[in-house]
Amino acid sequence: MQIILDELGRLETDAVRQITTAGTLDILEELRVQVLGKKGRLTAILRGLKDLTPDQKRDIGGRANQLKSKLEELIVSRRDELMGAASGPGLIDVTLPGRPLHHGHRHLVTLVMDQIVNIFQRMGFEIADGPDIETDYYNFSALNFPPDHPARDEQDTFYVEGDRLLRTHTSGVQVREFEKRKPPVKIIAPGLVFRNEAVNARAHCVFHQVEGFFVDTNVTFSDLKGVLEAFVYEFFGSGVAMRYRPSFFPFTEPSAEVDIRCFFCGGKGCPICKNEGWLEILGSGMIDPAVLKNVGYDSERVSGYAFGMGVERPAMLRYQVNDIRLLFENDIRFIRQFR
Numbered sequence: 001m002q003i004i005l006d007e008l009g010r011l012e013t014d015a016v017r018q019i020t021t022a023g024t025l026d027i028l029e030e031l032r033v034q035v036l037g038k039k040g041r042l043t044a045i046l047r048g049l050k051d052l053t054p055d056q057k058r059d060i061g062g063r064a065n066q067l068k069s070k071l072e073e074l075i076v077s078r079r080d081e082l083m084g085a086a087s088g089p090g091l092i093d094v095t096l097p098g099r100p101l102h103h104g105h106r107h108l109v110t111l112v113m114d115q116i117v118n119i120f121q122r123m124g125f126e127i128a129d130g131p132d133i134e135t136d137y138y139n140f141s142a143l144n145f146p147p148d149h150p151a152r153d154e155q156d157t158f159y160v161e162g163d164r165l166l167r168t169h170t171s172g173v174q175v176r177e178f179e180k181r182k183p184p185v186k187i188i189a190p191g192l193v194f195r196n197e198a199v200n201a202r203a204h205c206v207f208h209q210v211e212g213f214f215v216d217t218n219v220t221f222s223d224l225k226g227v228l229e230a231f232v233y234e235f236f237g238s239g240v241a242m243r244y245r246p247s248f249f250p251f252t253e254p255s256a257e258v259d260i261r262c263f264f265c266g267g268k269g270c271p272i273c274k275n276e277g278w279l280e281i282l283g284s285g286m287i288d289p290a291v292l293k294n295v296g297y298d299s300e301r302v303s304g305y306a307f308g309m310g311v312e313r314p315a316m317l318r319y320q321v322n323d324i325r326l327l328f329e330n331d332i333r334f335i336r337q338f339r
């Protein structure tokens with residue numbers, strides 16, 4: 001009998017101390033189970049009463065039940081304390097300003113590429129794309145590059161295996177789309193291109209281009225000039241001066257490159273335009289009949305123009321970025337400046 005009384009005493013001391021100092025609601029619940037649960041210490045004591053005399057049962061049973069009520073009350077009040085600490089006044093300062101959520105946005109290059117594409121879409125061009133890994137045929141042969149053309153040199157082209165390569169320009173999309181469609185075909189094709197070149201502030205081995213082309217009956221060089229001028233005035237501003245320079249591309253004849261007057265120096269000459277007073281922005285021309293024949297078009301009946309431009313260069317000009325590598329490093333402090 002004395003043993004049971006001692007046990008009750010020890011249980012009371014332990015349990016009161018543990019319950020009043022329980023640090024979390026989980027710990028408190030664990031204590032409740034340990035003491036008052038089915039296999040708890042107090043429950044075990046109450047079960048042991050059956051071997052005692054009726055007087056002893058009454059005496060010890062009464063004390064055990066008192067202890068049970070006391071501990072239950074303590075648990076409830078400790079629970080209130082702990083819950084109050086989690087949400088009560090004083091611990092949360094409701095006047096603190098909220099933490100700003102950072103919203104994602106398009107990358108500067110994507111932004112500019114979308115602007116370019118959008119201008120042509122409004123002039124009736126449909127969007128298309130082609131694979132980054134191309135075959136020699138679509139990237140070169142079908143575009144009338146002779147077998148020994150320097151652009152096929154491994155200096156410029158990343159070869160994958162066999163006749164597969166990373167496309168060096170988006171012009172191959174012309175061939176892929178011509179093969180799929182009948183004229184009129186009027187398409188704008190944005191995408192990534194790759195060149196095996198040393199990376200520096202002005203050049204990168206990966207960059208973006210936008211290719212445009214239109215084939216129909218009676219498409220002329222004036223039509224080409226019309227869309228290019230509409231584009232340049234829309235993208236760079238209506239005050240900008242532009243000029244055509246005769247050029248050469250295997251897949252266009254005649255070919256012209258388009259320059260705009262340097263808007264940093266107004267044409268006087270500066271480091272940005274390398275003292276030329278002009279900035280080159282795109283290549284263009286009338287699609288060579290040889291290309292039309294390669295895709296099975298009747299070059300006597302239809303004609304077309306094509307143009308292609310880089311995206312990074314105009315993006316850098318417009319947003320005054322002086323190192324192309326910044327566009328690919330994905331430093332969030334840089335990216336966040338252009339929304």
Ligand code: DAH
Binds near residue numbers: 169282305307
């Ligand atoms: N593909 C040429 C390049 O990467 C750019 C180009 C020039 C595209 C003339 C054209 C074009 O469609 O007609 O340098």
